[in-house]
Amino acid sequence: MSTAIVVGAGIGGVTAAVALQRCGWQVTVLERAPELGEVGAGISVWPSAVAVMEELGVKGVEKAAVASRPAGMRRPDGRWVVRAADFGVEIPVMIHRARLHDLITGEFGPGITVRTGYAVETITQDDAGVTINDELSADLVVAADGIRSLVRQSLYPEYAGPQYAGYTAYRGIADVPVDDGGGETWGRGQRFGFARLIDGRIYWYATGNQPAGQGGDHASVSRAFGDWHDPIPAILAGTPPEAVLQNDIHDLPVPLVPFVRGRVVLVGDAAHAMTPNLGRGACSAIEDAGALARHLTGSGPLSTALAAYDAERRPATTKLVKLSRRVGRLGQVEGRVGGAIRDGLLGVGGKLMSLRRRK
Numbered sequence: 272m273s274t275a276i277v278v279g280a281g282i283g284g285v286t287a288a289v290a291l292q293r294c295g296w297q298v299t300v301l302e303r304a305p306e307l308g309e310v311g312a313g314i315s316v317w318p319s320a321v322a323v324m325e326e327l328g329v330k331g332v333e334k335a336a337v338a339s340r341p342a343g344m345r346r347p348d349g350r351w352v353v354r355a356a357d358f359g360v361e362i363p364v365m366i367h368r369a370r371l372h373d374l375i376t377g378e379f380g381p382g383i384t385v386r387t388g389y390a391v392e393t394i395t396q397d398d399a400g401v402t403i404n405d406e407l408s409a410d411l412v413v414a415a416d417g418i419r420s421l422v423r424q425s426l427y428p429e430y431a432g433p434q435y436a437g438y439t440a441y442r443g444i445a446d447v448p449v450d451d452g453g454g455e456t457w458g459r460g461q462r463f464g465f466a467r468l469i470d471g472r473i474y475w476y477a478t479g480n481q482p483a484g485q486g487g488d489h490a491s492v493s494r495a496f497g498d499w500h501d502p503i504p505a506i507l508a509g510t511p512p513e514a515v516l517q518n519d520i521h522d523l524p525v526p527l528v529p530f531v532r533g534r535v536v537l538v539g540d541a542a543h544a545m546t547p548n549l550g551r552g553a554c555s556a557i558e559d560a561g562a563l564a565r566h567l568t569g570s571g572p573l574s575t576a577l578a579a580y581d582a583e584r585r586p587a588t589t590k591l592v593k594l595s596r597r598v599g600r601l602g603q604v605e606g607r608v609g610g611a612i613r614d615g616l617l618g619v620g621g622k623l624m625s626l627r628r629r630k
């Protein structure tokens with residue numbers, strides 16, 4: 272039986288493990304954290320990723336999720352700039368990250384062994400296989416160890432690595448009754464978005480331009496957004512301060528080429544970390560796992576399957592990384608004039624799209 276080691280048990284790693292299990296591989300998942308799990312935040316899951324999870328036999332995503340009402344974009348005073356319905360965009364579902372992670376790991380069968388508290392430090396390979404920490408060997412290693420991937424650093428020492436996008440993000444979950452379809456509000460160098468989870472709680476996120484490493488907490492986000500339109504102040508007041516997450520936003524703007532080195536394949540943020548502006552990073556990791564399963568199902572050599580994976584996933588994710596950066600730059604515009612032009616153009620664009628759709 273073919274064997275694989277998956278490094279990292281984030282959404283990308285656990286989905287890759289399920290995908291390999293489905294292809295009949297014996298899988299070992301190595302995770303350096305002491306326990307499996309995900310952070311306390313929501314996540315948008317796009318239809319393409321839901322379809323991959325169905326293909327892989329991950330059940331219950333639709334039941335645990337809410338179809339986000341694509342409300343659109345407002346100004347901080349609550350006036351609408353554009354309604355998403357004008358663009359006729361497809362709609363992601365919103366789900367709690369921990370629930371999504373549980374649904375995926377719920378599909379782990381006897382073919383998957385998990386070792387938590389295990390940090391990968393070295394990786395070597397030859398024609399016969401790949402070895403981790405001079406201790407564990409397999410036919411294939413799937414590097415799903417995130418944006419600061421040690422596997423990527425070992426195999427691509429010349430690669431530029433993560434870059435700061437210029438803004439930080441806050442996330443939280445509020446237990447407040449809110450009668451509002453959600454959506455995003457764009458200010459000057461600041462954004463706030465929220466959506467309902469299946470249990471009625473509100474998942475929210477916010478961004479702010481600042482130097483990397485400055486930090487921030489519930490107090491800083493409340494100061495920045497406390498006078499924005501309703502129900503934003505109530506959402507912030509209904510969020511436990513200690514549960515606010517803050518992350519400086521980094522991505523991999525220089526495309527990694529290729530996503531495969533010998534018997535090692537990179538998936539998720541390790542290969543193509545993107546800014547969260549499209550809500551597609553984890554979805555792309557899920558789609559990577561689906562593509563890997565599809566290409567490994569054939570009877571050809573491993574190198575052919577991995578090359579086909581690279582040819583499919585690298586162009587698709589390279590586009591998303593670029594687009595996501597651009598949307599972030601637009602959303603984080605700071606100047607009054609630039610912001611007014613942006614809002615005006617979006618408003619006009621929405622009206623034109625709406626007219627075209629009606630025709």
Ligand SMILES: Cc1cc2nc3c(=O)[nH]c(=O)nc-3n(C[C@H](O)[C@H](O)[C@H](O)COP(=O)(O)OP(=O)(O)OC[C@H]3O[C@@H](n4cnc5c(N)ncnc54)[C@H](O)[C@@H]3O)c2cc1C
Binds near residue numbers: 283301303420476553
């Ligand atoms: C604010 C914010 C909002 C977002 N919103 C969305 C959204 O709505 N929708 C969406 O699709 N995406 C979203 N994303 C992106 C998404 O979170 C990531 O793309 C996704 O979590 C990446 O998953 P991953 O498994 O590739 O990496 P990670 O989640 O980073 O997992 C990597 C795992 O590897 C482990 N690890 C690392 N190094 C080692 C080692 N040496 N040995 C063993 N284990 C190791 C880590 O402990 C971790 O568990 C958002 C991101 C941010 C920051």
